[in-house]
Amino acid sequence: MSTLRVTVEELTVHEHPDADALELAQVGLYRAVVAKGAYRTGEFAVYIPEQAVLPEALIAELGLTGKLAGAAADRVKAIRLRGELSQGIVCRPRALSGVDLAGAHEAGADFAAELGIVKWVPPVPISMSGEVEPAGDLLPWIDVENLKRYPAAFPEGEPVAVTEKVHGTACCLTYHAGDDRVQVTSKGLGAQRLALVEDAGNLYWRAVRGHHLPRVAAELAGELGASRVGIYGEVYGDGVQDLGYGTDGRRDVPGYAAFDLAVEVGGAVRWLDPQELDRVLAGRLPVVPTLFSGPYGARRVMALAEGRETLSGRAVHLREGVVVRPLTGRYSPELGGRAIAKVVSGAYLTRKGGTEYE
Known part of the structure; x- marks a missing residue:
């Protein structure tokens, strides 16, 4: 949000x-x-x-x-x-x-x-809530601004990746290599520097354990020389939000697709560029679909935000939208931070009976 x-x-x-x-x-x-x-x-x-x-x-x-x-x-x-x-x-x-x-x-x-x-703060279903604990050393997710509000965020022709925005709930994992410690939180709780105490019934922890995120994070920490690794993914399926992508999120292992990754090396945190993220997660975790990689064009991005989803492979319902980021990460003076923005489809915004849990 x-x-x-x-x-x-x-x-x-x-x-x-x-x-x-x-x-x-x-x-x-x-x-x-x-x-x-x-x-x-x-x-x-x-x-x-x-x-x-x-x-x-x-x-x-x-x-x-x-x-x-x-x-x-x-x-x-x-x-x-x-x-x-x-x-x-x-x-x-x-x-x-x-x-x-x-x-x-x-x-x-x-x-x-x-x-x-x-x-507006959406209500949190019981499956997404739980006992929390202070977590000041999380690598939290960030608010992604809407490209329509900041149309100068990307110059025409800049090499970018446009990925599908998946309508689920953001699961944020921080792995601490020093003591092999794992913290799991939602986007909303992470902003408050709170982590969810592990609970087998909690949606986020079911996704984390079911898709073996701690093991993947530990492997990446070793390969990239990182003291902390942050893996950010969308947990999705029926029972999570109103768009289910043909998956039942109430089962033991809900749907999951990674969309971002951060590492701390030598005290500095960096976000992996899109192509590096795809490479290091290949064969390890599902990743959100990339719809386009090439020169930025506002009209192209607006068009890609519409249409049917591709995550399921069967186009079972409308697409939520897209996320745009440069192929080489940079600071954006227009956004006042990392160059990354979203566009949400008109069909998604005006659908009936939609849910917006964080």
Whole structure:
């Protein structure tokens, strides 16, 4: 899940192809449906992204009472309006009426706290929860930002790998070579520096033991001279999320596909480049499918985010989206960290009955 920021953005306004009273306000590569004439290209407005939870007063002010997602009808979710995908809310809240919007945009100000907006945290099923313990020496997973919000993250033509984004739950393993110690956590718990105490009934530990991750991590530590190894993979299947890939996640060994790997060597942590990850995990662990490897093109990536999944080999349902990273890892000034971003498919965002457990 991306970082929640409520920012001021410069708009590009497009005609709605199928509604005379509506237009499309573009922020980055996102588009949000707005009333015709409410905004003009070059103007500034506040952008509230998906997965934001709004306070009741702001919902009423924006005329959205009863129209948002969730049991309390307070969560921003992608929808289709007259056939066009609308992601997020473009607005000018009264609470910010005295703010210099152009200046706030230039400064990159975040108004989430001022507007009482918080990030939605999905509920955690019993199979994914359990007893936890402090784990300050984890190698945690990171938040991956959406490419639509940061369209300049990759220059056209940069060599990249585009992998399929699998709809499961992120399982994060840290292996400590010094004392042969294994820590297992979820993305959400890992961010809190908490690890799950081993439990044979826990989904993450079933995946870790069933796919022999500790053995693989120990082998990699020896081969790469690493003091710590982090293996990050998606645990999936029916009973895990609403997209099961033809696998039953309730069985003893749920589906698993690795998507990233980090190693600490000489006190420095590095993420393996895509081709190195595929090479060192070949024959050891299932890996998420690579859909494309070559020069980056925004249109190509957006197209790859749509369609049917390839993980099962049978295209049993829609694709969640894609993840993009350079073939040679680097820092991204646009993202403020590692160069890696995701694109989520419109069909996935607007499906009915979806689950989003972390």
